[in-house]
Amino acid sequence: MCPHALIPYKPVNPKTRLSCILDQAEREAFARAMLQDVITTTIDALCTPVIVSTELYDSEDVQITIKDADLSSSLNQILPDCTGPILILMADLPLADRASIQRVTSTTSDMAIVPGRGGGTNVIYIKDTKRFHVDYYGMSFLKHMKIAQDAGLSCEVIDSFRLHTDIDEKEDLAELLIHGTGKSRAYLEELGISLVVEKGRVGVERKR
Amino acid sequence: MCPHALIPYKPVNPKTRLSCILDQAEREAFARAMLQDVITTTIDALCTPVIVSTELYDSEDVQITIKDADLSSSLNQILPDCTGPILILMADLPLADRASIQRVTSTTSDMAIVPGRGGGTNVIYIKDTKRFHVDYYGMSFLKHMKIAQDAGLSCEVIDSFRLHTDIDEKEDLAELLIHGTGKSRAYLEELGISLVVEKGRVGVERKR
Numbered sequence: 001m002c003p004h005a006l007i008p009y010k011p012v013n014p015k016t017r018l019s020c021i022l023d024q025a026e027r028e029a030f031a032r033a034m035l036q037d038v039i040t041t042t043i044d045a046l047c048t049p050v051i052v053s054t055e056l057y058d059s060e061d062v063q064i065t066i067k068d069a070d071l072s073s074s075l076n077q078i079l080p081d082c083t084g085p086i087l088i089l090m091a092d093l094p095l096a097d098r099a100s101i102q103r104v105t106s107t108t109s110d111m112a113i114v115p116g117r118g119g120g121t122n123v124i125y126i127k128d129t130k131r132f133h134v135d136y137y138g139m140s141f142l143k144h145m146k147i148a149q150d151a152g153l154s155c156e157v158i159d160s161f162r163l164h165t166d167i168d169e170k171e172d173l174a175e176l177l178i179h180g181t182g183k184s185r186a187y188l189e190e191l192g193i194s195l196v197v198e199k200g201r202v203g204v205e206r207k208r
Numbered sequence: 209m210c211p212h213a214l215i216p217y218k219p220v221n222p223k224t225r226l227s228c229i230l231d232q233a234e235r236e237a238f239a240r241a242m243l244q245d246v247i248t249t250t251i252d253a254l255c256t257p258v259i260v261s262t263e264l265y266d267s268e269d270v271q272i273t274i275k276d277a278d279l280s281s282s283l284n285q286i287l288p289d290c291t292g293p294i295l296i297l298m299a300d301l302p303l304a305d306r307a308s309i310q311r312v313t314s315t316t317s318d319m320a321i322v323p324g325r326g327g328g329t330n331v332i333y334i335k336d337t338k339r340f341h342v343d344y345y346g347m348s349f350l351k352h353m354k355i356a357q358d359a360g361l362s363c364e365v366i367d368s369f370r371l372h373t374d375i376d377e378k379e380d381l382a383e384l385l386i387h388g389t390g391k392s393r394a395y396l397e398e399l400g401i402s403l404v405v406e407k408g409r410v411g412v413e414r415k416r
Contacts, residue, residue, distance in 0.1 A: 100367055115369070118379070119386050119403070119410035138405045141386065159308055161323070161372035171326070178327050178349065195327070197346045202327035 003105060003125070005047040005087040006064075006078070008071055009035050011057045015092070017169050021193070021206055030187055034167065037094040037182035045101035047087055052078075072136045079129040088134070089123040090116075094176055094184040095162040103158050110153040114163040115141040123163050128153075173204045211313060211333070213255040213295040214272075214286070216279055217243050219265045223300070225377050229401070229414055238395055242375065245302040245390035253309035255295055260286075280344045287337040296342070297331045298324075302384055302392040303370040311366050318361040322371040323349040331371050336361075381412045 013024055014031040022030060035051070039061065042049045051063045052074065066074040075088065087105060089096065104112045104125045111132060114123035119139040126132045131151050135143045148155040165175050167184075176185050177195050192207040221232055222239040230238060243259070247269065250257045259271045260282065274282040283296065295313060297304065312320045312333045319340060322331035327347040334340045339359050343351045356363040373383050375392075384393050385403050400415040 097367075115387070118382055137408055139386070139403065139410055159305075159368045159370050161369040162367050164369035164372070174326055178347070179323070195347065200345055202347055 002046050002048050003085040003087050004082065005042045005049045005089060006052050006075065007035065007038060007042070007049055007089060007091050008052045008075075009091040010054050012055055015168065018173075021170050021173070021204070022191075026191065030184060031091065033182075033184040033187040034094040035091040037180075037184050038089065038091055038096055040182065041096045041098060041101060042087075042089070044098045045105065047101065047105065051091075070136075072134050076133045079126070079133065082129040085125065085127045086129050087123070087125050089163075090166060092166045092168065093122055093163060094167060094182055095165050095179050097162055100158075100160040100162045103160065104163070107156045107158070109156040111148060112156045112158050113141070113144055113148075114158045114160055116164060116166045120166065122166055123158070171203060174202050177204065178202075210254050210256050211293040211295050212290065213250045213257045213297060214260050214283065215243065215246055215250070215257055215297060215299050216260045216283075217299040218262050220263055223376065226381075229378050229381070229412070230399075234399065238392060239299065241390075241392040241395040242302040243299040245388075245392050246297065246299055246304055248390065249304045249306060249309060250295075250297070252306045253313065255309065255313065259299075278344075280342050284341045287334070287341065290337040293333065293335045294337050295331070295333050297371075298374060300374045300376065301330055301371060302375060302390055303373050303387050305370055308366075308368040308370045311368065312371070315364045315366070317364040319356060320364045320366050321349070321352055321356075322366045322368055324372060324374045328374065330374055331366070379411060382410050385412065386410075 011028060015027045018027055039049045049061060051061045053063055053065055056065050104114060104123055107125060110127055112125040113121060116122035119141050121140040121144050131153060132147060145155060167176055173188060173193060174195060177188060193204050196203055196205045219236060223235045226235055247257045257269060259269045261271055261273055264273050312322060312331055315333060318335055320333040321329060324330040327349050329348040329352050339361060340355060343355065353363060375384055381396060381401060382403060385396060401412050404411055404413040
């Protein structure tokens with residue numbers, strides 16, 4: 001059984017909170033590198049990636065393009081028609097590895113969820129997609145737990161910092177440089193971004 | 209086998225990065241509540257807590273008091289004299305639960321480590337304490353991995369957001385309100401601190 005993995009992805013002007021250190025072209029290249037890391041890991045974890053993108057983009061990946069719709073309603077249109085279990089994981093999780101994804105997909109509960117930092121939802125795994133719907137944005141982790149409960153679905157919360165760490169802000173880049181191994185980390189290094197310790201705290205700096 | 213758990217703890221003027229939302233007395237009470245959560249969980253995970261404190265404080269817990277010495281050198285004086293495996297975990301990990309600690313203490317490697325945010329080290333488990341020494345501050349996670357490697361010790365990195373999330377800054381309080389269940393969460397709620405969503409991001413606010 002190879003579950004499909006839906007990977008929401010925004011190719012144009014993504015990751016605006018990284019504008020302090022990356023220009024738009026660099027943010028687009030960086031987002032693409034993170035996506036590639038996630039795709040590689042997803043395949044390694046025996047899932048079949050399907051990119052759910054806001055734009056058609058040049059790639060051999062299987063793509064679904066969503067336009068003029070928010071992420072939640074787009075996914076909620078797709079989910080009821082899925083056969084078999086579905087993994088939904090974000091494209092900004094370059095620390096994901098095979099072990100962490102397989103902890104999710106091997107749950108014995110009806111579904112599994114991995115919270116992101118700040119109450120978000122980074123990964124959802126649903127065995128019967130007709131019984132669940134998503135509601136992203138804001139405190140989506142608590143919302144998703146409630147939706148599962150209301151639907152009578154048992155839900156395992158997977159305790160993984162690799163899947164918990166979405167890369168949104170400059171300080172998150174330190175996590176990628178410390179724990180990452182893939183293309184997105186290599187891309188940061190190409191740009192001259194490196195770890196730095198200031199006043200006992202670890203951050204990143206960019207040599208120009 | 210009940211390993212001793214060394215829990216470094218600073219009772220006086222702790223957690224200064226929370227000064228923006230808690231005064232000194234509140235920070236001290238909050239740090240104490242987090243310590244109590246960690247002690248409860250540690251016992252629940254079949255470990256024996258030993259508080260390594262910078263001051264003698266009023267408690268029935270087993271205490272070692274360290275004065276005029278930094279944490280690393282204090283622990284490095286203690287470690288060679290320990291018999292049996294030792295767990296070292298920080299007092300600011302109120303999201304720790306039995307399952308996450310037992311994932312650490314059940315490692316089949318010579319030792320296990322849990323990285324904190326920003327390159328720190330939140331938890332170390334060492335089976336033969338004579339073969340390892342600690343070096344906290346800065347990028348201690350990478351330093352500890354190197355010390356293990358140089359000593360020929362196999363080291364498992366435990367992938368847990370519960371043990372990865374140390375509570376240092378205001379935004380970390382959101383994690384505690386979302387995922388916490390113990391006394392430290394209850395203390396925040398007593399103070400009128402609650403979750404708030406602003407511009408799509410989750411934070412905390414305090415009603416005064």
